[in-house]
Amino acid sequence: MTAANVVVREVGLRDGLQMVQRFFPTPAKLAWIAAELAAGVGHIEVCSFVPPKNIPQFADAFEVAEAAVRLPGLQASALVPNLKGAERAIAAGIRELHFVLSASEEHNLRNVRRTTQQSLDEFRAVVALAHGQEKKVAVSGAVATALGCTIAGPVDPGRVMAIARMLVEAGADELSLADTVGYANPAQVRALFERAESELGGTVPIAAHFHDTRGLGLANVYAAVEAGIRIFDASLAGLGGCPYAPGASGNIVTEDLVFLLESMGLRTGIDLGRLVEVRRIVAENLPDEAMYGQIAKAGPPKGFLARAA
């Protein structure tokens, strides 16, 4: 098998589950993580260290993280909303923190009750903590609503780039640009990510985080691939939905993303057949939740699996 040259990062256990009311049992979360790892998904965002009173789904974050970091071969990351979350994540053994702030001031205020500037200060504190560990912990800085905002509407790319640059200058080990609410179109994606690659790509790896709320998620992935991006977030079965659009899908679907990338000749290192089987764990534990994804219904094209192997 050829070495992987593109990273598919599973975020269903974080971005997917944070929308889900029904508690996903801890052993089932760990089974999900283990099954995806066995299918070849080497990087999983396993939980969020938000206060459990805000999102009860993550009441078991510490337990999940502690177990996940012990799985051989897994790069387990976690979302941290603030310094306190970062402390808990590091105590659980997490070696990669994901910190999110919004390019849209309005969205940031509503999301974390801070101005973007205050979030940047918090980010600096998280980086200081993480990089000050005996063995350095990595921090990814993500710019949410980088391609549009449900409150503010369009978001100025100049502002997105200014914030991205501040994150990198503050010590981010990775930059992630997120279409948090599924507003982006491929032409816009290509322009923003080409600019990011050109201005900051030499200093840190750049990841893309797309939602499929309006059906353009995979078109946006293709545009980002064309811009040189090789790290993509996705959620198994597109779990999560959108709080602002009932019935609409959430994150792009991991299985469909793998199919897209592999079909274009990129190598994810993921076994698509085995990945599709992991959906069963989600279905069993969330019987009322909508599950998205075309490849699970249609199967890959004739000859595809043989060529991918």
Next chain:
Amino acid sequence: MTAANVVVREVGLRDGLQMVQRFFPTPAKLAWIAAELAAGVGHIEVCSFVPPKNIPQFADAFEVAEAAVRLPGLQASALVPNLKGAERAIAAGIRELHFVLSASEEHNLRNVRRTTQQSLDEFRAVVALAHGQEKKVAVSGAVATALGCTIAGPVDPGRVMAIARMLVEAGADELSLADTVGYANPAQVRALFERAESELGGTVPIAAHFHDTRGLGLANVYAAVEAGIRIFDASLAGLGGCPYAPGASGNIVTEDLVFLLESMGLRTGIDLGRLVEVRRIVAENLPDEAMYGQIAKAGPPKGFLARAA
């Protein structure tokens, strides 16, 4: 309003309905056509002149065509499988015929019980008839399974181009390349359509026909746009499904296609809000049929409709 610079062609009444068992009443078909025209969809493939014993859904093809061609401002086309179908379409007043043959010999034999060569001969006869009318009738030549085949698997692009060239040399007024079974990926689409534009784009307009069976339909549209394509087929609500993949979607969704194109700054001349309302006619007449499409669920991004107007 800016003049349209990209054509969205509704094929739901043909490619969509041909999969549907329940008869869509003739007045409802005409209401659908009129409503889409009112929303700004200027080109609609209104029916198929296949023998009604093969597809009873098209038993009213003559009546639908006769009424559609009388609608001011509508470019009404029809699918014709053979010379006899072309005669009926022309008698009904249709001024644009769509003829389909498969790049995959196996698919062509199963689909129309002819070799590709025999289909090419039939195409020549259709062109002779159409171009011999007092007022010339246009003929579009479509290459089905141009990006893969459920029976043969991968299809050689060299063979696709050879057949495309034969269609053009035989007098096609337009060339259409179709991913009939939803096998294509964007890199493949871009390569094939760039080659088609380069080798044949100077002689005829080139259209793209994509299915969303495996979720890559709109990514493929973006790739084709990048290759210079400006004519796209789509089906309202993604009507149709795929006979080989139960539960999988069919044609790309017209509403989502319009959103993709408009969001990238292309102009379709279509009012997205009014287009979405037309779904009601489909829903009322096909209560058991799955309806696809993200924009109908999520609505356009904040500020989108104001910018598009």
